[in-house]
Amino acid sequence: MPQPTPRHEPNLALHIEDLTVAYNDKPVLWDIDINVPPGVLAAIIGPNGAGKSTLIKAVLGLLKPSAGHIYLHGEPYAKQRRRVGYVPQRSSVDWDFPTTALDVVTMGLYGQLGWLRRPGRAARTKALSALEQVGMADYAERQISQLSGGQQQRVFLARALVQDAQVYFMDEPMAGVDATTERVIIGLLKKLREQGKTVIVVHHDLQTVATYFDFLLLLNVRLIAQGKTSEVYTAENLRAAYGGQIALLQTAQIPQTPPTVAETV
Amino acid sequence: MLEALLTNPSVVVPLVGALVGVASSLVGTFLVLRGSSLLADAISHSVLLGIVLVYLVTGDQYSPFFIAGAAAVGLLTVFLTELLTRSGRVKADAAIGLVYPFLFAIAVVLINVFARNVHIDTDAVLLGEIGFSWLDTVSVGGVEVPNALMTLGAVTLLNALFVGLFYKELKLATFDPGLAAALGFSPVLLYYLLLGLTSVTAVTAFDAVGAVLLVAFIIVPPSAAYLLTDTLWKTLALGVGIAVASSLLGYLAAIWLNVSIGGTMAVCTGVFLVAAFLFGPRYGLVAQRAQRRRQQGENAARTLVVHLYNHESKEEAGRENSVSALRQHLRWDDAKVSQVTAVGREQGLITLGPKRERLFLTDAGRRLAREVWEPWRRE
Numbered sequence: 001m002p003q004p005t006p007r008h009e010p011n012l013a014l015h016i017e018d019l020t021v022a023y024n025d026k027p028v029l030w031d032i033d034i035n036v037p038p039g040v041l042a043a044i045i046g047p048n049g050a051g052k053s054t055l056i057k058a059v060l061g062l063l064k065p066s067a068g069h070i071y072l073h074g075e076p077y078a079k080q081r082r083r084v085g086y087v088p089q090r091s092s093v094d095w096d097f098p099t100t101a102l103d104v105v106t107m108g109l110y111g112q113l114g115w116l117r118r119p120g121r122a123a124r125t126k127a128l129s130a131l132e133q134v135g136m137a138d139y140a141e142r143q144i145s146q147l148s149g150g151q152q153q154r155v156f157l158a159r160a161l162v163q164d165a166q167v168y169f170m171d172e173p174m175a176g177v178d179a180t181t182e183r184v185i186i187g188l189l190k191k192l193r194e195q196g197k198t199v200i201v202v203h204h205d206l207q208t209v210a211t212y213f214d215f216l217l218l219l220n221v222r223l224i225a226q227g228k229t230s231e232v233y234t235a236e237n238l239r240a241a242y243g244g245q246i247a248l249l250q251t252a253q254i255p256q257t258p259p260t261v262a263e264t265v
Numbered sequence: 266m267l268e269a270l271l272t273n274p275s276v277v278v279p280l281v282g283a284l285v286g287v288a289s290s291l292v293g294t295f296l297v298l299r300g301s302s303l304l305a306d307a308i309s310h311s312v313l314l315g316i317v318l319v320y321l322v323t324g325d326q327y328s329p330f331f332i333a334g335a336a337a338v339g340l341l342t343v344f345l346t347e348l349l350t351r352s353g354r355v356k357a358d359a360a361i362g363l364v365y366p367f368l369f370a371i372a373v374v375l376i377n378v379f380a381r382n383v384h385i386d387t388d389a390v391l392l393g394e395i396g397f398s399w400l401d402t403v404s405v406g407g408v409e410v411p412n413a414l415m416t417l418g419a420v421t422l423l424n425a426l427f428v429g430l431f432y433k434e435l436k437l438a439t440f441d442p443g444l445a446a447a448l449g450f451s452p453v454l455l456y457y458l459l460l461g462l463t464s465v466t467a468v469t470a471f472d473a474v475g476a477v478l479l480v481a482f483i484i485v486p487p488s489a490a491y492l493l494t495d496t497l498w499k500t501l502a503l504g505v506g507i508a509v510a511s512s513l514l515g516y517l518a519a520i521w522l523n524v525s526i527g528g529t530m531a532v533c534t535g536v537f538l539v540a541a542f543l544f545g546p547r548y549g550l551v552a553q554r555a556q557r558r559r560q561q562g563e564n565a566a567r568t569l570v571v572h573l574y575n576h577e578s579k580e581e582a583g584r585e586n587s588v589s590a591l592r593q594h595l596r597w598d599d600a601k602v603s604q605v606t607a608v609g610r611e612q613g614l615i616t617l618g619p620k621r622e623r624l625f626l627t628d629a630g631r632r633l634a635r636e637v638w639e640p641w642r643r644e
């Protein structure tokens with residue numbers, strides 16, 4: 001009889017221990033320990049090249065770690081595929097690919113369909129309603145290269161929504177988008193959190209991070225800090241994560257002591 | 266009756282060309298979309314090594330092992346290329362350029378050393394002998410059927426099955442390999458299957474069209490189709506259509522001009538590509554030119570309404586909102602002034618004063634000006 005593998009840290013949405021990830025034997029993430037409780041809206045922040053995208057890819061099994069383990073709600077990713085949603089960096093795909101917005105959103109359902117089964121009418125309805133949620137219903141039949149950057153990003157978000165996941169990973173969904181798109185996206189992220197889902201987002205904008213997110217992971221090759229925004233969003237931690245680059249930012253905006261978390265927007 | 270058709274060169278030859286074209290453009294579409302066209306080039310050359318090695322080992326000119334040999338060498342090409350690329354010292358395209366001439370050269374040397382007296386000659390290797398494709402036949406249920414039709418028919422069917430069954434998976438793996446892997450579809454496996462089938466197609470089509478022409482069939486019809494449409498299945502369908510049409514037209518042209526059949530077929534695919542490049546409905550040069558001209562016209566009309574809007578409620582309105590101000594302040598020449606005012610009136614954006622000098626905005630013109638100025642209001 002096959003032994004049921006024991007669940008590991010089932011009360012955490014994401015549990016990572018001693019994770020080291022390398023490209024061509026050159027580690028870009030060293031010995032990372034992360035614990036994200038369920039139901040938070042978490043941001044991964046850190047400078048360019050800190051390994052934020054690499055971390056997400058390792059969680060989703062796209063890169064094989066050279067050490068460490070990763071569990072989602074107590075199970076390894078391979079067992080949790082259907083409960084994990086993914087929004088890759090927008091620049092990671094070719095937007096000249098001959099396909100429509102609706103078709104891209106439908107791709108989010110391929111996992112539930114499995115091999116060989118074709119998306120049918122139900123899939124179409126689901127995809128259309130996801131497009132509606134991101135305010136893109138009018139663009140369903142548009143070729144994707146005809147969309148603006150913000151609209152493309154919303155299509156990606158709609159694709160993740162149809163995955164109907166428990167934990168979401170999103171790589172810079174708000175990079176280079178217009179104000180309308182940013183509002184739509186942050187509204188949706190908060191709605192997902194209200195539904196009890198865990199949303200983990202690579203975020204690039206230190207000005208908005210404290211107002212948008214209630215949990216932070218500060219990363220720069222190693223993990224600098226993690227925890228509630230109110231506890232870890234400090235000048236000291238940011239300086240440790242960003243090093244000299246912090247001088248470029250408006251230091252006045254960053255509190256010396258933990259701020260009271262303003263639930264705005 | 267059937268036998269008469271199947272031994273008639275003017276039926277068999279274009280049919281062979283069409284089968285090569287359909288089989289090639291089915292796999293070619295995904296290679297082109299993936300940005301791996303060069304790999305098709307590499308595979309269609311290096312399968313020669315597979316053919317030669319299998320021939321030397323079995324001494325047979327028709328053997329099922331050719332398929333295995335070709336697939337093995339095709340995948341070896343890809344593997345060596347990725348090995349070089351992964352070393353970090355050679356770029357991907359350079360790696361391809363290093364690997365396949367090397368494998369091709371080994372094949373040519375082997376032919377020269379061990380197989381001088383075989384019908385593999387260099388012309389045939391590069392261009393094939395589609396004109397003779399009806400000569401070698403096998404008996405199927407008492408009917409003599411050209412070998413080429415049998416093997417190419419089988420490969421076309423195989424490729425069509427692969428693309429038909431795994432359409433959804435291929436689409437996802439080509440567009441977003443990351444998500445494909447995350448969802449549990451193995452994009453690497455699909456990619457290697459695709460390259461394996463490309464190798465099998467190459468070896469099967471080798472006798473008919475040779476290494477160089479085959480590349481035209483794999484890359485050109487899908488590239489032309491890509492310029493003509495915006496959905497994947499139409500790209501596939503148009504690619505197949507262009508390949509079939511090129512075979513038929515190429516055959517007719519070759520007979521008429523008394524030149525190489527394979528060559529004219531390849532030229533025809535090129536003609537389709539150029540036509541798509543020039544006259545494609547959205548990405549074609551002509552359409553883009555027209556689009557740009559329309560855009561320029563629209564921008565001029567917008568410049569005009571914004572100018573009028575800017576000044577209409579101020580005291581200088583009499584001076585600024587006039588035809589002469591367009592000449593003196595906007596520095597438009599007479600032709601442009603009369604053209605833009607004509608367009609503006611046609612679209613109901615402006616009206617002209619009694620002396621044909623003052624310019625007035627209509628409500629629609631005002632609305633457009635506000636939209637131009639404050640685009641966020643539109644949402």
Ligand SMILES: Nc1ncnc2c1ncn2[C@@H]1O[C@H](COP(=O)(O)OP(=O)(O)O)[C@@H](O)[C@H]1O
Nearest residue numbers: 023024028046047048049050051052053054055
């Ligand atoms: N495919 C790759 N091969 C080799 N090195 C890579 C690859 N992708 C990323 N890197 C390197 O890994 C480091 C982390 O990259 P990444 O995770 O993309 O950072 P971030 O998303 O935080 O900007 C960088 O130094 C980058 O150059």
Ligand SMILES: [Mg+2]
Nearest residue numbers: 052053054089
């Ligand atoms: Mg990144």
